[in-house]
Amino acid sequence: MSSELVIQGSLFTPVSPTEFTFLRQALVCIDSTGTIARIVRATDTDYSDVQQTAQRLDHLWQLPHNQYILPGFIDLHVHAPQWPQAGLALDRPLDQWLNTYTFPLEAKFADTTYATKVYHHLVHELLRNGTTTAMYFGTLHLDANLALARQCAQQGQRGFIGQLAMDNPDQTPATYRQASSQEALQTTERFIVQLQRLAKTTGAALTPVITPRFVPSCTSETLRGLGVLAHRNDLPIQSHCSESNWEEQYAELTYHQRDAAVLDQFQLLTSRSVMAHGTQLNADDLTLFADRQTTVAHCPISNCYFGNAVFPVQQALQHQVNVGLGSDLSGGFTPSL
Incomplete structure (x- = not known):
């Protein structure tokens, strides 16, 4: 099932009070309820497929390289x-x-x-x-x-x-x-x-x-x-x-x-x-x-x-x-x- 929105960009997310994870050019897949359904890493085997499908459906939003995704x-x-x-x-x-x-x-x-x-x-x-x-x-x-x-x-x-x-x-x-x-x-x-x-x-x-x-x-x-x-x-x-x-x-x-x-x-x-x-x-x-x-x-x-x-x-x-x-x-x- 395709996502309603896929955001392509680098992201930071915390994993503890003193540590965070950084993912470069990940795909953040958002479903019809506005929920993050999946985060696809650049190293995942289906990365290109997810990106191309979102692009074909006009659901892909690509961030400039000087912008980053943060949790709310x-x-x-x-x-x-x-x-x-x-x-x-x-x-x-x-x-x-x-x-x-x-x-x-x-x-x-x-x-x-x-x-x-x-x-x-x-x-x-x-x-x-x-x-x-x-x-x-x-x-x-x-x-x-x-x-x-x-x-x-x-x-x-x-x-x-x-x-x-x-x-x-x-x-x-x-x-x-x-x-x-x-x-x-x-x-x-x-x-x-x-x-x-x-x-x-x-x-x-x-x-x-x-x-x-x-x-x-x-x-x-x-x-x-x-x-x-x-x-x-x-x-x-x-x-x-x-x-x-x-x-x-x-x-x-x-x-x-x-x-x-x-x-x-x-x-x-x-x-x-x-x-x-x-x-x-x-x-x-x-x-x-x-x-x-x-x-x-x-x-x-x-x-x-x-x-x-x-x-x-x-x-x-x-x-x-x-x-x-x-x-x-x-x-x-x-x-x-």
Whole structure:
């Protein structure tokens, strides 16, 4: 059976955190669903046959010799509503940056028209920079989060999208938080149902993600309920963990545990969890992450501004912790991984 598209060109693809494979002038055969059905190496016996068949059917796309094929980038940590302020006020401490700039901006996404405009541009820009899969923090607004999902579907990006939960009156502004734990959990449940329905009707690769913003922003009731929802629906979880001194100190003062232990207490560290930053993680935390098979979204640019430390990548890998990359828009100023 012939492929719908055959791309001829040299490609790089990773095989481990420290190794990659390079294939010169391979044939990447893509089927009618957009899936790579086969990669034909230049040394394969049927290389010429596959190339000639694709050329005869006008399905061959030959890259110039100064261009290369790369896998689509996977951005594990994007704050979608923060795109309009990328690069703004990165000299401020994290809590000031959130309360002065970020929370007021995110509150504007109650306007779904505004949200759609921003998200159309964001998804386009990420795709333009090679990001074909993104894990997104949304806002408190269900309709705006669905608008983000529709942009992913329309533009062909795989989206893992989170309905934000934050209800702690001691750590979040009255103008931008859920009124109660019940509201936070019910909105999350509605979002799960509606996003799964949208994915089914569009055929798009869309997945709801359980999303407590971080431990300080949520009451213990909400953290507990989100853990239950994640397990009941077998869903990914995303949050921040040990991002800064402030966040780590809050966990220790409030729960008398480290940030990672608090998340684990509420069943939020799983094999489907992605926790951003981790600059304050110690050896015990890394062992816990490895035991739970939880992934760290390493965000090197934003860590320079807000992390108060450098994430120990080599130490994490030695502990067998899964590590991926995140842009952390807008704590990171660039959409390019």
